[in-house]
Amino acid sequence: MKFNFLGNTGLVVSELCFGTMTFGGKGYWEAIGTAQQQEVNDLMKVVVDSGINFIDTANVYSFGESEKLLGQSILDLGLNRNNLVIATKVRGRMGEGVNDMGLSRYHIFQSVDASLQRLQVDHIDILYVHGIDPKTSVEETVRALNDVVQSGKARYIAICNWPAWIVMKAIAITEKHGWNKFMGLQYFYSLASRDIERELLPLAHDQNIGVMPWSPLAGGFLGGKYGRNAGNAAGSRRDTFDFPPINKEKTYDIIDVATEVGKQHGVSIAEVSLAWVRQQKGVTSTIIGAKSIDQLNANIKSTELVLSADDLKKLDEVSALAREYPGWMVERQSADREIKS
């Protein structure tokens, strides 16, 4: 397992991060995964034995069950919590009360305390905001996050799913007040969805912030069970929980090319897809998901696959984003500023 510094910090994380959205199987999350304690412990054992030190959960995954199962697995396996980088999130609804969700100061503080209890730890390494809260000012949220870090309950703060302009607004607020910086962005990024290349990857590069792609297999669509002429994918998550949204017709073309590339290396399309994400510029740690030990092992093994320049070119061509304004103008005007020899 290789390691990278996370953004502008001295924190070192494995190039794969293990996502625990499949733990718990409660309510809405049942379609994603139903792993209970023994299975969770088995998965976590493989994770730590592989050298992965980075674990991703959220308060809302199975309404707290994912955090509970993760925390208990650390105790059951006798792991040293200080060898792990534990990330969790805040924003989603955690109760019936009017203040049981969002990014208000009130809910952020309450949610952090509840996460610490469920995880059975005394601090969170990375606290992400899980998405936007259109009713709370960015300043209120950023101040609360800064105060959580000051309290010692979280070590670092990071962002998921905010539009680029809100990320930059939040960064400007931290700079204006001398508050804690954001060090990471967690966004959907896969061969089937390269939207973050428009604004967020350039932003991360400019601001020296780490990037943690989620759903690198597009929720399983790039797992080998789907394709233009594929058979039945019953039992797969996408079969009942068709998320995240992608252009399926375009993705069938991507699957054809990734399958071809995989054949040349003797690996699965899942491994090609994960290697592609890992090899993209600016990616710090790819957040993998797995419903079984076999899937987990295959995903870990993908770190051994190095796609050639030719492989990357083929995959890039078939998955490229449609040109969009002002992107095409930026491209034109950047070329205009190249010094001709």
Ligand SMILES: NC(=O)c1ccc[n+]([C@@H]2O[C@H](COP(=O)([O-])OP(=O)(O)OC[C@H]3O[C@@H](n4cnc5c(N)ncnc54)[C@H](OP(=O)(O)O)[C@@H]3O)[C@@H](O)[C@H]2O)c1
């Ligand atoms: N911040 C956010 O908003 C956000 C959103 C989503 C996820 N996340 C994080 O990202 C993590 C990963 O997301 P994800 O689970 O959607 O990732 P993903 O890699 O896109 O999808 C994982 C699913 O693909 C299938 N799969 C996994 N490995 C496979 C393999 N080797 N071969 C074939 N199929 C395979 C499994 O489902 P099937 O077998 O059922 O097909 C598995 O549950 C989550 O656990 C969570 O921590 C964050």
